[in-house]
Amino acid sequence: MAESQQNYLQIRNLNHEYEAGKPILRGIDLNFDQPGIIAIIGPSGTGKSTLLRCINRLINPTSGEVLFDNVDLTSVEGKELRRHRRHIGMxxxxxxxxxxxxxxxxxxTGRLGYMSAWNAWRRNYTQDDINNAFELLEMVGLKDFxxxxxxSLSGGQRQRVGIARAVMQDPYVLLADEPTSSLDPKTAVEIMELMDTLARxxxxxxxxxxxxxxxxxxxxVRMVGMSGGHVVYDGPPEGITEDHLKQIYGGESWLS
Amino acid sequence: MAVVKDYPNPFERSPANTIGVIVIAAYLIYAAIDMDLSLARFLEGLGHGSALLDRMFPPNFTRWELLLDGLIESMQIAIISSVVGIFMSLFIGLFAARNMMPAWVSSPTRVIIALCRSFHPVIIAILFVKAVGFGALAGLLTLIVASIGFIAKLFAEAIEEISFKQVEAIRATGASFTSIVLFAVLPQVFSRFIGFSMYQLDSNLRNSTMVGIVGAGGLGGTLFSAFQRFDYDFVTAILLTIIAIILLGEFLSGKVREIFQ
Structure with missing residues (x-):
């Protein structure tokens, strides 16, 4: 599969409001230009999920630009949108x-963006796709399933399948919306390890x-802290201090 | 001094409730009197009934060729109309699903479904007999319309109840709308569709024996002329055949449902 070396992803002045006058995202500017896991932290309801969904246009942002693969994703529609969307795994x-x-x-199903519905209906996958799928399945440890x-799978197994599906898309970027929140701590670590390995x-x-x-x-490799629809921290993970956490989540009694 | 206050009984019958019961009882009595229902009339009816039963038994299968012809035509009407009706309903149901389609598609589609449902099959059959003439074609068209009116609506409702998470995930792969329907919607509704379709086949089998009464082909025509010629023993033979067909259909649809759980 072709490795993408382009400028990955740029978000410029992205705004979104579900209801007029109640903005969720306020002027987000972010550049993603290095491989690896970029963690986005912030309290519930601060727009983290909205941000990810605005990138692959599952949600249409109110204003702003999402530059990906040399186009502004907010300006494309239909076939053109799907052609880019298939390179964004979720x-x-x-x-x-x-x-x-x-x-x-x-x-x-990760290959659906590359084939006609007719071929998909007849399960007419290329041999390459089938080989890749089985190799990936073996890599995530689910060959026998x-x-x-x-x-019939457990939570951790399902998430491995979810990640494998996203990787099948030959993505230039992965979006993961709280991939570990429904999992036990050990499985959560394994899932993060898997994401890290695959991203690298x-x-x-x-x-x-x-x-x-x-x-x-x-x-x-980098962390982004969000609060109230703004980016309030953007830098290396070890640079996050208690002060930052207070600013991101508010209050301090929860910090021991 | 503390005043002990009684709480109102939460189960007290409201006056509106009492009035409702009285109104319904009064109407029942009025309707019965108006129709001249009486025990004497009922007993007289029983006498007619026993005379009819005497002539109906034993059933007479000597004209089995006539019966078989009607039966084959009924089955053909039922099966063709089920296949065509179900196939059309797949699309109409999808277009009527409000979570998959914008309102300007789903609303008119819902009107079409409502039109298909608004008349009893007998009335639709009479209209088609007038429109395309006597025979199986009228029956076929009738049951296609009836099938669409019934299962397109059920299909639409099943589609409206799916989990959108799976749709979102498949959409995120860059899949086209058709692929989303095939891979995220269809797997979620497939087994229910099978159930609805089997139910419709069942009901079309039943109705295909009815449309003949108004001249739209099938066993119903045979049944009707037997009634008119007072061949009550032949009538019994036809009725027994219909029962056998319905039971067979029931058994087969149960098997199909089992296969697709």
Missing amino acids: VFQEYNLVERLTVIENLL AKQRAD RKNIPALVNIHDVSLAQRFA
Whole structure:
């Protein structure tokens, strides 16, 4: 698969409001130009999920630019949008697997952006796709589950499938919306390790929304702190201080 | 001095409730009197009934060729109309689903479904007999319309109840709308669609024996002429055949549902 070396992703003055007059994102400016995990932390409701969904246009931002693969994603529609979207892999908190499809079929849905619906309907995947899917499945340790239905897996296994599905898209960037929040601590670490490995192997940035600050610091190459729709910290993970955390989450009684 | 205050009984019957019960009872009595319902009339009816039963048994299968012709035509009407109706309903149901389509698509589609549902199949059958003439074609069209009116609505409702998380995930892969429908919507509704479709086949089998009564082909026509010629023993034979067909359909649809859980 072709490795993407371009300028990854730039967000310029991004604003979004679900209801007029109640902005969720206020003038976000971010440049993503290095591979590895970029952790986005911040309290619930501060717009972390909205930010990720504005990047791949599952949500249409109110204003601003998202520069990706040499186009402004906010200005494209239809086929053009889908052609870029297929290079943005997304991982979800609740995994969002298609429960009644088998594990391998779920992985191969990552190729839907590359094929016609007719071919997809007839399950006409290329041999390359099928090989990649099985190799990826083996890499995430689920080789024996290929033919099982996705709803028979445990949470950690499902998230591995979710990540593998995103990687099947041959992404230039990964978006992960709280991928570990529904998992136990050990599994959460394993999932972060997997994301880190894959991001490095594919040499792409992985934007990860995450609540667990110490877990984020352990894996991230960079951290972004958000509060009230603004970016309030952007820098190396070890640069985060208690003062920053107070500013991001508010209050201090929760800090021991 | 503390005054002990009684709380109102939360289960006290409201006056509106009492009035409602009285009104319904009064109407029932009025309607029965107006229709001249009486025990004497009922007993007289029983006498007619026993005379009819006498002539209906034993069933007479000597004209089995006539019966078989009607039966085959009914089954053809039922099966073709089910297949066509279900196929069309897949699309109409999708277009009517408000979570997948903008209002300017779903609203007119819902009107079409409502139109298909607004008349009993007998009335639609009469209209089609007038429009395209006597015979199986009218019955076929009738049951297609009836199928769309019924299962397109159920399909639409099933689609409206799906989990959007799976749709969101497939959309994020860059999949086209058609691929999203095939991979995120269809797997979630497939087994319910099978259930609805089997139910519709069942109901079309039943209705295909009815449309003949108004001249739209099938076993119903045979049944109606047997009634008119007072061949009550042949009527019994036809009714038994219909029961057998319905039971067979029930059994087969149960099997199909089992296969697709």
